[in-house]
Amino acid sequence: MADLFKDMLSAEESLFANEMALDFDYLPKELPHRENQQHYIADCIKLLLAGRMGKNLLITGAPGIGKTAAVKWVLREMEEKGLDEKAIPLYVNCWKKDTPHKILLDICGQLGYKWVQNRNTDELFKEVANVLNKKSAIIVLDEVDKLESEQVIYQLIEDIYRKCIILITNDIEWIGDVDARLKSRLVPETIDFKQYNLAETNDILKRRIKSAFAPNVWEEKAIDIVSEKVFGAGDMRYGLFLLREAGNIAEKKSSRKVKQEHAESAVEKLSDFSIRKEHELDEEEKNVLALVKENQGKTSTELYDIYKKNSNKSYRTFHRKLKSLEEAGIVEIEGDFTAATGGRVSRVRIK
Numbered sequence: 614m615a616d617l618f619k620d621m622l623s624a625e626e627s628l629f630a631n632e633m634a635l636d637f638d639y640l641p642k643e644l645p646h647r648e649n650q651q652h653y654i655a656d657c658i659k660l661l662l663a664g665r666m667g668k669n670l671l672i673t674g675a676p677g678i679g680k681t682a683a684v685k686w687v688l689r690e691m692e693e694k695g696l697d698e699k700a701i702p703l704y705v706n707c708w709k710k711d712t713p714h715k716i717l718l719d720i721c722g723q724l725g726y727k728w729v730q731n732r733n734t735d736e737l738f739k740e741v742a743n744v745l746n747k748k749s750a751i752i753v754l755d756e757v758d759k760l761e762s763e764q765v766i767y768q769l770i771e772d773i774y775r776k777c778i779i780l781i782t783n784d785i786e787w788i789g790d791v792d793a794r795l796k797s798r799l800v801p802e803t804i805d806f807k808q809y810n811l812a813e814t815n816d817i818l819k820r821r822i823k824s825a826f827a828p829n830v831w832e833e834k835a836i837d838i839v840s841e842k843v844f845g846a847g848d849m850r851y852g853l854f855l856l857r858e859a860g861n862i863a864e865k866k867s868s869r870k871v872k873q874e875h876a877e878s879a880v881e882k883l884s885d886f887s888i889r890k891e892h893e894l895d896e897e898e899k900n901v902l903a904l905v906k907e908n909q910g911k912t913s914t915e916l917y918d919i920y921k922k923n924s925n926k927s928y929r930t931f932h933r934k935l936k937s938l939e940e941a942g943i944v945e946i947e948g949d950f951t952a953a954t955g956g957r958v959s960r961v962r963i964k
């Protein structure tokens with residue numbers, strides 16, 4: 614039998630130097646082309662650190678353009694400078710924690726508060742407020758549009774005295790739909806992140822290549838192909854996917870360089886790529902996805918009829934989960950979704 618592993622590159626020969634640097638949640642050492650936004654965020658926090666009222670911020674912009682990364686970067690910088698002694702940074706992803714109770718449990722975890730068993734949401738909130746009100750806090754609610762209700766934001770505004778609340782969303786309409794009472798208390802300043810242009814995209818990719826690959830393995834033309842594709846899609850996650858994929862393809866071919874043809878093959882694979890992987894979904898999303906898989910092509914209302922037999926969740930919640938799966942590129946909703954309230958029919962299937 615032929616030696617199956619004959620052509621394999623040895624570990625020292627790998628094209629990758631630090632593949633982890635291509636993970637979506639890896640926070641790179643530098644975040645080029647987001648300096649202005651980072652300064653803006655830092656200025657709001659500085660007010661708080663100077664003993665003044667912090668400003669609340671609403672960060673909007675399309676998926677994959679560095680909103681989460683920019684905020685996390687500022688928080689990390691604060692921690693590295695020891696400033697988290699004065700103002701406690703808290704980060705919660707509302708996609709994963711979409712109820713007040715889950716959010717508070719998450720915050721308790723971040724604060725190292727362990728006595729959470731059998732405590733109701735109000736009790737947890739009191740404990741959290743107790744800790745935070747001894748200092749000040751920066752509370753980031755990422756993917757805030759995925760929250761089941763905005764009540765928890767209201768409570769944070771009312772009962773945490775010295776704070777900066779940073780809300781992040783790619784749903785520009787979200788703030789418009791928020792309760793007027795909440796909006797007037799929140800009065801956030803908005804930073805709208807714009808998509809990167811081609812030159813910026815190219816520069817960001819080059820810097821990620823520098824931290825993830827061995828020196829000089831990427832041919833310029835291959836980088837250009839990836840840059841064009843990512844610029845067209847507008848989402849930097851495509852870039853991370855393509856860099857890794859092209860690197861893998863080049864290695865499989867035992868090439869010592871990532872060449873144009875490898876980048877092209879990676880681009881071809883993009884269509885089977887769903888940005889958020891199934892294992893990143895929350896329990897309810899997994900349930901809804903399983904339901905869609907078993908009932909391909911049914912309408913959303915038909916799906917809900919089946920769903921509610923095993924669940925007491927409202928149509929609104931069901932709709933939100935389905936929308937999340939659509940945004941994640943996992944299911945496809947054909948037609949107008951609001952149809953469920955009595956208009957056109959929308960069919961749902963796995964992409």
Ligand SMILES: Nc1ncnc2c1ncn2[C@@H]1O[C@H](COP(=O)(O)OP(=O)(O)OP(=O)(O)O)[C@@H](O)[C@H]1O
Pocket residue numbers: 636637638639640641643644645646647674675676677678679680681682683782783817821849850853
């Ligand atoms: N300027 C940049 N430099 C380096 N990497 C970047 C830059 N902008 C984005 N990225 C990377 O692209 C990926 C997507 O960015 P991020 O998670 O911040 O997107 P987002 O705007 O929060 O998107 P979503 O709305 O989908 O949550 C991350 O892995 C991030 O590290």
Ligand SMILES: [Mg+2]
Pocket residue numbers: 680681682755
């Ligand atoms: Mg994000």
